[in-house]
Amino acid sequence: MAVKIKKNDVKLSGFFKRIIKHGLFSWVLLMAIWQVGSLSYSDYFLPGPLSVLKGFKQLVENGVLWTDIVVSVERAGRGWFTGIIMAVPLGLLIGHFDKVRWLVEPVLNYFRFVPVLALTSLFLMWFGVLEGSKTALIAYATFFPMLINTIAGVASTDKTLVEAAQCMGASKFKVFFTVIVPSAVPSIFTGIRLGLSGSILCVVAAEMLVSNNGLGYLVYSSRLYYRTNWMFVGIITLGLLGFVADRLISYTGKRLLKQFGVK
Amino acid sequence: MYVELKNINKSFGDYKASDNVSFSIEKGKLIGLLGPSGSGKTTILRILAGLEKQDSGDVYINGELVNNQPSSKREIGFVFQNYGLFPYMTVYDNIAYGLKVQKKNKDFIKTRVTELLNLVGLPGLDGRYPSQLSGGQKQRIAFARALAPNPQLLLLDEPFAAIDAKVRQELRSWLREMISKIGITSIFVTHDQEEAIEVADEIVITNLGRIEQMGSPVEIYKNPQTAFVARFIGNSTIIENYSRLKGFAEVARKDKAVIRPEFVKVFQYGTQEQYTSVLEEGIVINSIFRGNFIELEVDVQGIFIKALWALDEEIIKAGDKVQLLITKLYVFDDKGTYRLINKGLDTSSIFYI
Numbered sequence: 169m170a171v172k173i174k175k176n177d178v179k180l181s182g183f184f185k186r187i188i189k190h191g192l193f194s195w196v197l198l199m200a201i202w203q204v205g206s207l208s209y210s211d212y213f214l215p216g217p218l219s220v221l222k223g224f225k226q227l228v229e230n231g232v233l234w235t236d237i238v239v240s241v242e243r244a245g246r247g248w249f250t251g252i253i254m255a256v257p258l259g260l261l262i263g264h265f266d267k268v269r270w271l272v273e274p275v276l277n278y279f280r281f282v283p284v285l286a287l288t289s290l291f292l293m294w295f296g297v298l299e300g301s302k303t304a305l306i307a308y309a310t311f312f313p314m315l316i317n318t319i320a321g322v323a324s325t326d327k328t329l330v331e332a333a334q335c336m337g338a339s340k341f342k343v344f345f346t347v348i349v350p351s352a353v354p355s356i357f358t359g360i361r362l363g364l365s366g367s368i369l370c371v372v373a374a375e376m377l378v379s380n381n382g383l384g385y386l387v388y389s390s391r392l393y394y395r396t397n398w399m400f401v402g403i404i405t406l407g408l409l410g411f412v413a414d415r416l417i418s419y420t421g422k423r424l425l426k427q428f429g430v431k
Numbered sequence: 432m433y434v435e436l437k438n439i440n441k442s443f444g445d446y447k448a449s450d451n452v453s454f455s456i457e458k459g460k461l462i463g464l465l466g467p468s469g470s471g472k473t474t475i476l477r478i479l480a481g482l483e484k485q486d487s488g489d490v491y492i493n494g495e496l497v498n499n500q501p502s503s504k505r506e507i508g509f510v511f512q513n514y515g516l517f518p519y520m521t522v523y524d525n526i527a528y529g530l531k532v533q534k535k536n537k538d539f540i541k542t543r544v545t546e547l548l549n550l551v552g553l554p555g556l557d558g559r560y561p562s563q564l565s566g567g568q569k570q571r572i573a574f575a576r577a578l579a580p581n582p583q584l585l586l587l588d589e590p591f592a593a594i595d596a597k598v599r600q601e602l603r604s605w606l607r608e609m610i611s612k613i614g615i616t617s618i619f620v621t622h623d624q625e626e627a628i629e630v631a632d633e634i635v636i637t638n639l640g641r642i643e644q645m646g647s648p649v650e651i652y653k654n655p656q657t658a659f660v661a662r663f664i665g666n667s668t669i670i671e672n673y674s675r676l677k678g679f680a681e682v683a684r685k686d687k688a689v690i691r692p693e694f695v696k697v698f699q700y701g702t703q704e705q706y707t708s709v710l711e712e713g714i715v716i717n718s719i720f721r722g723n724f725i726e727l728e729v730d731v732q733g734i735f736i737k738a739l740w741a742l743d744e745e746i747i748k749a750g751d752k753v754q755l756l757i758t759k760l761y762v763f764d765d766k767g768t769y770r771l772i773n774k775g776l777d778t779s780s781i782f783y784i
Contacts, residue, residue, distance in 0.1 A: 328515040331482050334502040335509040336529035336580055346528070350519045427560055428519045 215397035220404070223397035232386070237405065240371050240382040243299065247306020248367035255311045255363070256356055259318025264348055269319075276315070284309040284370060288377055302374045309370040310363035317362065321355025322348055353428035357421050364417055368410045383409070432491075433458035433616050434479070434584060439488035441474055441640075448474040449485065450640035456633075461610050462618045463631030467663070471640040472620045476586050479618065481505050493583055508577030508615075510587040514569045516561040522548075522572055523557035529580035547575040550609070567598040574606070578613065585610070587619035591626065603630050624664060628652070636660050654770075658763035661689040670734050673760055678709035678773035685769065688760040695738040696756040697727060699745065703754055709775030711755045718749050729753060 187193055199217050206216030215223070227233035262269045262276075284305055291308075295301040325348050333343045375384025387402035421430045432455035441449040448471045456462050464472040477483040479490060481502035490497050497505055509515075516525050523544055530540045548554045551571040561569055570590060577585060590606070591599040607630050610617050621627050627634050628648040636643040636651065636659075643663075644656045655661035662669060673688040674681035703710060713736070717728035725740040727747060736755065740747055747753060760771045 326515075328511050328513060329517060331480075331502070332509065332511060332515040332517075332576075333528070334482070335480055335505075335507055336576070337503045337506075337532045338528075339503060339532075342532060347517070350517070353519070427521075 212394055212396055215400060219397045220400040223395065224401045227386075227398060227401055233401065233405065236381060236383045236386050236402075237409070240375065240384065240406075241409070243302050243374070243382060244306060244364075244367040244371040246299070247303045247370065248310050248363055250303055250307035251310035251314055251363055251367070252360060254307065255314035255359070256318050259315045259356070259359075260322060260344075260349060260352065262315075263319040263322025263352070264344060276312075280312050280316075285373060285377075288374075292378060297378060301378065302371070305374045306367045306370045310366045313362040313366060314356075314359035317355050317359025318352060321352030321359075324355060325351040350428055353425055354430050357425060357428075357430050361414065361417055361421070364413055365410055368406065368413065372406060432456065433460075433493060434618070435489075435491040436475070436479070437489040437491075439475070439478060439485045439490070441471075441478060441483065441485045447471075447640045449478065449488075452488070452637075452640070452642055454635055454642055454645055456616060456618070458616050459614050460616060461607070461630065461632045463627035463634045464618060464620045464637060465624060465627040465631075465634050466622065466637035466643075468622055470637040472622075472637045473588055474640075475637070476588055476618060476620050479584070480507050480509050480586055482509075506580070506583045508580070508582035508585040510570070510573050510577050510585070510590050512589040512592050514561070514573045514593075516569055516573055516576070518561050520560075521557065522553075522559050522561070522564070525561070525572060526557075526576045526579050528576065533580055543579060547579055550578075551575045552605075565598075566594045567602055570594060570602065571605075574609070578615070582615070585615050585617040587617065589620055589622070591621075599626075606630060636663065638663070655689075655761060655768050658687075658689075658765065658768055661761045661763055661768045665691045665693075666737065667691050668735070668737055670736070670760075672734070673762065673771075675732055675734065676757055676760075677711055678757070678775045679760060679771055680774070682762050682769060682771065685762040685764045687764075688762045688771070689768075690736060690757070690760055692726070692737045692739045694757060694759050695736055696758065697729070697738045697740055697747070698754045698756070699747070700752045700754055703756070706756055706775050709756065709773055711757065713753055713755055715747055715749050715751045715753055718747055718751075727753075729755060731755060 203216045203218065206214045206219070211219050224233070258272075262272055287308065288301075288305065291301040291304045295304045329347050329351065330343055333347050338346065371382065372384035372387070375382035376388040379385045383402050383406050387399050387406070390396065390398035390402065435455040437453050439449045439452040440447075450471070452471070452475060464475060466472045474483060478485050479492075481497070481500060481504075485498075492505060492507075517528070520528070526544045526547055527540045530543060535543075544557065545554070548557060551574060553568060553571055553575075556564070556568070556572070561572070564572065570593075574587075574590075587606075591602055594602060603626060606619075619630065621630075631648065633646060634648055634651050635645045638659045644651055644660045646654075651660060652664055655664060661667065667689045668691075670688050670690055671686060673679050673686075673690075679688075698710075700712075711731045713729040713731040715727055716730050716735070717726075718740075719726045719728075724742055725747065727738045727740050729736050729738060736757070738755065756773070758773055758776060761768050762771050763769070
């Protein structure tokens with residue numbers, strides 16, 4: 169009998185442990201502190217969770233939130249994708265061909281340190297006030313982490329694999345596509361993942377500066393209407409968006425690229 | 432000659448990896464390149480494969496000068512120490528790689544891969560990834576992959592170095608069998624003399640980028656031509672002042688000698704009645720159990736001599752007094768090695784090799 173009770177105890181504590189581990193407890197605690205804290209301030213300065221929930225309901229009902237999510241995701245996605253298309257092939261070339269590296273690397277090493285926001289006005293002028301400039305900004309912001317990771321991936325290729333392929337008669341071209349590129353996949357993937365979080369970061373900045381829709385615009389403009397709870401809705405949504413996107417890509421990578429060593 | 436190296440020189444900075452290396456190999460032979468690490472054996476293999484370019488000298492494979500041929504044109508199979516399997520490809524795709532490069536048709540590739548998997552004794556593993564294989568399995572797959580495109584020469588760089596001792600033993604005899612079955616000319620690199628002796632038809636001994644000696648394992652064991660080979664092969668110890676030992680007179684200018692345990696017969700004190708004039712007395716300093724025999728270290732007038740003692744005889748312990756009969760020594764100088772037979776055993780005591 170006694171043993172049985174003890175067993176149940178263990179089970180129960182295991183259950184709690186799991187809840188705490190999954191962060192539910194932390195979130196409940198945070199909400200409670202937030203709610204209590206918000207009581208001593210005006211709704212304009214610090215809205216409580218309930219007020220934010222109310223704002224969330226409003227924004228869902230009038231369709232603004234959904235539209236803004238779609239717009240922002242589209243923008244981030246377009247910029248990110250453009251970044252991938254430019255960074256990955258260039259990174260493969262720089263990593264593989266010394267001559268390309270000697271030519272391009274000095275310039276890239278400088279531009280890496282030009283902050284993307286400094287380019288906003290220039291890009292507005294060059295690519296227009298509509299989507300073009302935003303895509304360009306996001307692509308620029310995601311370009312470097314992806315490029316550098318791709319180069320690193322190529323550099324980390326096991327030399328033995330290249331030699332093995334050569335001995336089996338593979339041409340340089342064949343070696344590039346069957347050894348160098350696959351060996352760089354895990355690193356490229358890391359770059360793409362970093363690029364994704366970078367694109368979400370940048371889309372907010374771009375929308376705050378030059379836009380009349382999107383989540384960044386929602387956060388920015390809510391202040392003008394004294395709707396701080398809407399601002400919170402935007403912030404929370406952005407956080408969720410980044411989190412979900414990262415989980416999604418990490419899961420996809422694990423599923424599709426497992427044999428390349430993506431973890 | 433099927434494979435020929437002529438006056439190969441190769442330096443990496445100050446380090447001379449190949450110093451005027453020349454040797455040739457008959458078709459169908461299994462050759463072991465044996466030497467201590469840093470002796471240039473892997474460099475020779477890599478030059479043969481075209482993975483390294485010699486500074487000077489010629490390489491011929493099957494009568495053709497291949498100096499300017501890249502690896503991809505030399506038709507060689509190369510088995511790497513760390514397998515070099517493509518981790519992102521299945522076993523099937525790994526073995527099929529060379530065949531796909533040759534643009535063979537799918538049915539042919541399928542038949543050939545299956546045939547090779549059977550040959551290396553791993554049928555049905557075609558869907559696995561290298562990470563799902565043991566070290567021994569990986570090396571067998573690497574071997575199958577190297578053979579798939581039907582190379583004219585198989586090169587193996589320390590093929591068993593990364594594999595644990597027991598499996599290594601198995602793989603050695605397996606490799607020997609496999610290669611004689613296929614009949615492909617093969618060269619493997621090893622630093623393990625036991626491995627070279629067991630596997631190779633002929634051994635090439637390298638030291639400091641030079642070839643010291645080439646010959647069958649028995650020949651090299653029995654007639655070491657240089658001081659290095661005499662010391663390197665067998666469980667050899669070097670002794671000085673060998674003329675203090677009974678039955679050995681000093682040969683001019685050769686003051687050092689190599690002795691191996693098998694040159695020494697040990698007797699329990701007072702049990703030996705023959706050759707008493709050349710028997711040495713000694714005290715056992717060390718008696719080490721080696722599994723199927725005992726290795727003794729005996730102090731004979733300050734000279735330490737290793738000897739073997741069979742287990743079925745009465746055990747000899749450290750501190751015991753024994754008598755030794757030293758049958759021969761290899762005395763050496765820079766020019767060569769000479770076999771010196773104990774005078775008490777033979778009248779014509781010096782053989783010039």
